[in-house]
Amino acid sequence: MLARIAQELFWLGRDLTRAEHTARMLDGAFHADVAGGPGERGIAISWRGVLAVIGAKPPVPGQEKTDDEPGASVPSLLTLSRREIAPMLTLDTDNPAAVVSCVYRARERARTLRDVISTEMWEALNGFYLALGRYDLEAALATGPYSVYQEVKERCALFWGVLDKTMLRDEARSFLEAGGRIEEADMVLRMLRIAVPAGSLPDNTLDGSTTHEAEALALLQAVGGFQAFRRSVHQVPDLPSVGSFLLYESAYPGSVVAALAELQAALETADQAPRSSPPVLRLGRLIADLELQQRTQQPTGSLIELLAGVQDELGLIDHDIDERYFTIAGIAPVHI
Amino acid sequence: MNGHKLVTVSGETLIDGYTIPAGSWDELIRADGSPQPHVTGLIEALERLGPGALQEAGRRRDAIFMQQGITFEVAGTDGERRDRPFPLDLVPRVLTAQEWTVIKRGLAQRIRALNAFVDDVYHAREIVRAGIVPWSLIVSRPSFQRPVHGIRAPGGVYTHICGCDLVRAGDGSWRVLEDNVRTPSGISYVLENRLAMTRLVPELFAGHRVRPVNNYPSLLLDALRAVAPAGNETPTVVVWTPGPLNGAYFEHAFLAREMGVELVEASDLVVRDAVCYMRTTAGLQRVHTIYRRLDDDFIDPLEFRPDSVLGVPGLVRAYRAGTVAIANAIGTGVADDKAIYHYVPEMIRFYLTEEPILENVKTYLLSDEKVLKYVLERLPELVVKPTAESGGKGVFIGPHASKQELEEEALLIASQPERFIAQELVHLSTVPTETSDGRLAARHVDLRPFAVFGEEIRIVPGGLTRVALKEGSMIVNSSQGGGSKDTWVLDDGEVLEATQAEVDIRQPPRLPDVRYGGWQGQAQQQQQTGGN
Numbered sequence: 001m002l003a004r005i006a007q008e009l010f011w012l013g014r015d016l017t018r019a020e021h022t023a024r025m026l027d028g029a030f031h032a033d034v035a036g037g038p039g040e041r042g043i044a045i046s047w048r049g050v051l052a053v054i055g056a057k058p059p060v061p062g063q064e065k066t067d068d069e070p071g072a073s074v075p076s077l078l079t080l081s082r083r084e085i086a087p088m089l090t091l092d093t094d095n096p097a098a099v100v101s102c103v104y105r106a107r108e109r110a111r112t113l114r115d116v117i118s119t120e121m122w123e124a125l126n127g128f129y130l131a132l133g134r135y136d137l138e139a140a141l142a143t144g145p146y147s148v149y150q151e152v153k154e155r156c157a158l159f160w161g162v163l164d165k166t167m168l169r170d171e172a173r174s175f176l177e178a179g180g181r182i183e184e185a186d187m188v189l190r191m192l193r194i195a196v197p198a199g200s201l202p203d204n205t206l207d208g209s210t211t212h213e214a215e216a217l218a219l220l221q222a223v224g225g226f227q228a229f230r231r232s233v234h235q236v237p238d239l240p241s242v243g244s245f246l247l248y249e250s251a252y253p254g255s256v257v258a259a260l261a262e263l264q265a266a267l268e269t270a271d272q273a274p275r276s277s278p279p280v281l282r283l284g285r286l287i288a289d290l291e292l293q294q295r296t297q298q299p300t301g302s303l304i305e306l307l308a309g310v311q312d313e314l315g316l317i318d319h320d321i322d323e324r325y326f327t328i329a330g331i332a333p334v335h336i
Numbered sequence: 337m338n339g340h341k342l343v344t345v346s347g348e349t350l351i352d353g354y355t356i357p358a359g360s361w362d363e364l365i366r367a368d369g370s371p372q373p374h375v376t377g378l379i380e381a382l383e384r385l386g387p388g389a390l391q392e393a394g395r396r397r398d399a400i401f402m403q404q405g406i407t408f409e410v411a412g413t414d415g416e417r418r419d420r421p422f423p424l425d426l427v428p429r430v431l432t433a434q435e436w437t438v439i440k441r442g443l444a445q446r447i448r449a450l451n452a453f454v455d456d457v458y459h460a461r462e463i464v465r466a467g468i469v470p471w472s473l474i475v476s477r478p479s480f481q482r483p484v485h486g487i488r489a490p491g492g493v494y495t496h497i498c499g500c501d502l503v504r505a506g507d508g509s510w511r512v513l514e515d516n517v518r519t520p521s522g523i524s525y526v527l528e529n530r531l532a533m534t535r536l537v538p539e540l541f542a543g544h545r546v547r548p549v550n551n552y553p554s555l556l557l558d559a560l561r562a563v564a565p566a567g568n569e570t571p572t573v574v575v576w577t578p579g580p581l582n583g584a585y586f587e588h589a590f591l592a593r594e595m596g597v598e599l600v601e602a603s604d605l606v607v608r609d610a611v612c613y614m615r616t617t618a619g620l621q622r623v624h625t626i627y628r629r630l631d632d633d634f635i636d637p638l639e640f641r642p643d644s645v646l647g648v649p650g651l652v653r654a655y656r657a658g659t660v661a662i663a664n665a666i667g668t669g670v671a672d673d674k675a676i677y678h679y680v681p682e683m684i685r686f687y688l689t690e691e692p693i694l695e696n697v698k699t700y701l702l703s704d705e706k707v708l709k710y711v712l713e714r715l716p717e718l719v720v721k722p723t724a725e726s727g728g729k730g731v732f733i734g735p736h737a738s739k740q741e742l743e744e745e746a747l748l749i750a751s752q753p754e755r756f757i758a759q760e761l762v763h764l765s766t767v768p769t770e771t772s773d774g775r776l777a778a779r780h781v782d783l784r785p786f787a788v789f790g791e792e793i794r795i796v797p798g799g800l801t802r803v804a805l806k807e808g809s810m811i812v813n814s815s816q817g818g819g820s821k822d823t824w825v826l827d828d829g830e831v832l833e834a835t836q837a838e839v840d841i842r843q844p845p846r847l848p849d850v851r852y853g854g855w856q857g858q859a860q861q862q863q864q865t866g867g868n
Contacts, residue, residue, distance in 0.1 A: 011853050018850075034534040034541040054850055096852055105852075143389065144396055146535035193845050217550060230596025234570060236554045308845070315848055322853075 003329035005116060006175045006270075010321070012109040013179025016125075016156055019102035021187035021223075023152035025050055026089060026099075028222025030145050033082055047085045049194035053187070054089065054097040086145060091137045099152055100132055117176075118166040121159060128155040153224075174270035175325075178263055182318060185259035188223060188246055189311045192256075195219040196243055196304050216242040228252045243303055247310075248294040256310065260287050267321070279320035286313045350382055350390070351768060351776050357808065359506045359763040362778060363429050374432050374826060377543040382427065385539060387774030393426055393536045394770065400535070406528055406586065408814060423819030424529050426537055429767045429781060429801040430544075433828040436797060439502065439510060442694030443785055444793045445684060447498050450517055450671045451789065452687040454494040457670055458485050468686055469679045473703075476754075477676065478724060479518075479669025481632055483639040487656050489665040491563040493789050496663035497556070497627075499523075499799070502694070502783045504765035511697045511762060513782065515672040515680065517664060519629050522800040522820075523552060523786045524587040527594075529800075529822045545827040547797035552786070553594035556627075559790025563661045564624035571624035574600045574614060578630045578646045588629050607650035610657035625661040632666050674723040674757050675701060698760040702753035711758040712746055719759045720745060731811065735761060764810050767821060769803055780804045781821065782812050798823035 029050050092098045096105075107129040114122055131151065140148050160180070167173045195215055216237040220226045229237060229245050232252065249255045264283045268274040293306060354369065356362045364375050371379040382390070401407065401421035408422055431439075456463050457474055464471045474480055499520030501513045530549050534541065557573060564571030577588035579601055592599035604614050605623065613620035628635065634644040639652040654660045670676065678699045681692045700718075702708045711718060720732040732745050749756050766778035785799030801821040802812035812818040 007853070014853070030538060031531075031534050034538045052845070052847055097850060143393065144536060145538070147396065190847050193847060213551065213554070214548065227593060227596075230594065232596075234596060236558065304845075311848060318851070 001171050003326055005113065005172070007326040007329055008109045008113055009116065009172055009175040010179035010326070012106050012113065013176045013181075014183040015102045015106040015109070016159060017180045017183040018187065019099045019106070020153060020156040021184065021191075022054070022089060022097070022099050022102065023149040024224055025053060025187075025191060025222050026086060027146060027149040028218060030082075030086065031221060032218040047082050050089065051085065052194050053190045087138065087141055090141055090145075090148065100137070103129055103132060103152075116172045118162070120162045120166050124155070124159045124162045128159065131155065169269070171270050174266040178266040178270065178321070181259045181263040181266065182314070182321075184254065185256050185263065186311070186314055188254060188256055188259070189307055189314065191219060191223060192243060192246055193304070193307045193311070196239060196307065213238050215239060219246075223254055225252060225254050228254075240303070244294070247307070248290065257287065257290055260290070270325075277324060279317050279324055282313070282317050282320055286310065286317070289313075350385075350387055350774075351379070354768060354776060354778065356766060356778050357763070357780075360778070360780070361504055361506050361508045361763075361765040363504070363765055363767045363781070364427075365768065365778075372430075375430050378428070378430060378540060381540050381542060382776075385537070390426060390537075390770060391774045397421070397424060397426070397532060397536050400532065404528075406525075408583065408586075422525060422528075423805065423814075424525075424532055425769050425779075425803055425805075425819050425821045426533070426540075427768050427770065427776060428533065428540065428822040428824050429783075430824045430826060431798065432826055435510075436825045438693065439783075439785060440795050442510070442512075442692070443498075443500055443787055443795055445688065445690060445693055446500065446512065446515070446680065447495060447517075447787055447789060447793055449680065449684040449687050450498070450515060451493065451495045453676075453683050454517075454665065454668050454671050455488070455492065456687075458487065458667060463683065463686055466686065468682050469676070473675060474670060477670050477673045479632065479667070479673055481640075481667035481670075483652055484655075484665070484667045487666075489563070490565055490658065490661045491790075493563050494665035494668050495671065496559055496563065496665075496789050498787045498789065499784045500787075502785065503697070503762050504783075506763045506765075508765075510694055512680070512694050513697055513762070514674070515677060516784075517668045517672045518631070519664065520784070520786065521584045521587050521629075522784055522802075523796070524590040525820055526786065526796065526798065526800050526823070527552060528590075529820060533822045544824065546824045547827055549796050549798060552788075552796045553591065555788045555790075555794045555796070556591065557595045557597070559788045559794070560625045560627055560661075560663055562790035563663065565659055565661060567624065569622075572614075572622060573597045573625045573627065574605075574623055576600050576602075576605070576626050576628040576630065578602075578634070582629070584629065591627070602646050602648050605648045605651070607648060607654045610650070610654045610659055612648070612651060612654045612660040623660060625663060627663045632669060635662075635666065674721055675754075678757070697762055700758040702749065702756055702758060708750070708753050712749065715742055715746055715749075715758075717761060719761050720749060720756050721759065722756055724755065733761065733810065764804075764812075767801070767803065769805070769819075769821075777807065779807070780810045780812065783823065797825035 029047060033047065088095055089097060090099050093101055093104065095101060107125055110117060110122055110125045137148060163173070163176070167176075195218075213236065216239045217226075219239075220229055220237055220242055223246065225246065226237075229242065229252075232249060233241055233245055235241055245252065245255065247256045250257050250261065252258060260283060264280065264287065267277070267280050267283065271277045271280060274280045290310070351365065354365060356365065356367065362372075364372055364379065366372055385393075398421040401424070402419075406422050407419040453463065457480070461471065463469050464474065495517040497517075497520060499516045499522065501516065502510050503513045504510055526549055560573045561571050564573070573595070574597055575588055575592040575595070577585060577599055579585070582588070589599055598604075598614065600614055605626075606613050606615060606620065608620070612623045612626070614623050630646055633641045634646045636649060636651040637644045637647045638649050640647070651660070651662075652666065655662055655666065677696065678701055681696055684690055684692045700707050700711050702711060711720075714734075716734045716737070718734045720734070722730040725731075732741075734742070737745065764780035764782060767781050768776035769779035771777045781801050781803045783799055783801050785795055787793055787795045801823045802814065803819050803821055804810055804812045805817055805819045809817070814820070
């Protein structure tokens, strides 16, 4: 298929999944903020953490007031409060990380893909776009952010559900799903990384475990995995157990390994020669690495480094996907 | 209502013309009409919302509750049963940390005494021999269970889950109105109310640090595991429901879901060789702790009601053998009987050698002729309750009764005095509550905190505040037109100080930049580079 189309499909999947996870994360942050744990500062899914997820940089000690860091889409935002952050990340069309921006981009992409995706998928997505424009989002967000995020979650689920029922299991679908899954793994990793405190995790026996219990609960609620966790892990949610659940539990569809496995399956379907494809090979190695980590039960202290390592590797896989499938769409038409 | 004192709050506001009924304490508004000092921020936030936004939030609440199935059945005037959204009032009830500390200590003390009483009743009966509680009264309670005589519950804990009903008198002091150590219900509403409040009116929480309640399922699961018979494996805990037709089925399912344990019915359980199992796809699986949500009488047809189809034959045998823990233990009902209630302060002194922290409401047992005569004389001022009923059924409130009702009640009491107790009327405290026109008016409330007794007694901050939605009414049961409120326990600064130092260091890690991709991005880039 055309490289341009494949790339659009891939990013359609990414944009929609990002919209969903941002909505879940903001809902979680709202809830954690309002319902309170041991104080705003102690909660994993804090507003500052939310900003970090979408790429705002914390000040480096010694140079607190830096100007626009290269690549930071939303510079020096760390002083903002919930009143500003929530609308900015939800409705601000000027902000590319906002939920509505993700949906608008996804819909623009779908417009160029109407011959590839099913009509019902297009209608689901277009209906999503129109619904966001229909009512006064700002007022809705001010009075009840929950209903706004609920709508985003439901509309995303509708799109993926219709896809599952109506789209041919072909290359196009594989790229679309690959985009959705890589974004999911990336977002869950980001949220895990802001939730796990730097340095080593305290043992459960330590006194400070209660605050981490609240963080673990907030994290689970922000990814929507509370009930799955409860049924799968028969212990009180604390950071180590929630961390390994979201990282390793292949039976939970939202976990990192589950997303990676599906990404691998999608790429293997899409690739003409998966056995010599750099992204597929790299992904295979990452999945095997994670399985090794899980089975050898590394000390929990290294969780933070492990997460960073996995995310770096995921970045390389992303780069490999670009190289292998999409860059050809960008090369100059004429050689000079 | 007679003798209202009119208290008016200045300005065109939600609480304009707010009236506190005479003799009652208001939890949020002081007698001079100004907010209680700890809720000034809350009242301001409510005023900023105004009646319109509050009513709008109310509509969203009903829609969300209907969608989530948080409903209860009410019989309409035409006798047809309909699902109604659980009536949550959007104005919270607020307790300070100091108030809560007193309640918490008082409840823990009371529960320890009640637990000791249950143990004593089915074993040594020391309290009877000491002449404090008459044995004839204990054995005549319908909830006294002979079959469990001599059975010591695992861990010595009988009253695993308790909910005591507290009321606040006109002087602001707390009294215990009733104990409930059988199967108190309502905790699911505490959690759902908090969740709904954070979703519907997040503005109200601004500036308050409210203690979270969402760790209750963890506390409960820990306690149920702690009392499980010792073994090598992780204990298996189940929630036992009578079935989906039970009024509290929502709560049973809620607790099972939140704890991640199985919700079983009688047909799922089986007892073999005095060990309890559940039927799973992988065969019989041992059950260690049963959190049962049905009455003693139905639990085992071999020992109790033989016609019970909700029970598990042989369960009491397994319980006697110590292979399964049942929470709450069988026979605990003897401790929360309305006639036994009178003796609880004495129990606290007897078992714990402590003075009760929370007082009882003054209660009269009518078996004594002199007391009976005294009560009948003062009937128009007193409250009379049948000892065998629950849920507010048959409660007779003297001051609200007509002359004819008074005469009928007097005859009823005189004919069977041992079936009733009489209590002094407590003017329940009030909290501002939404009315149909969007304004706030004083409505009477009680408070049911929930305690969990495993290795130690843990109490969820706050509890269920039930509110009588009818003006002047003091019957708060939801089956009688009552609603509920979210209950906030505020954190004072002290607890926070300790964690602050550690937490301030927390900086989010530097994450990689978010990527934005696709054809459009690249085309733009190319157009720019191509233009040079």
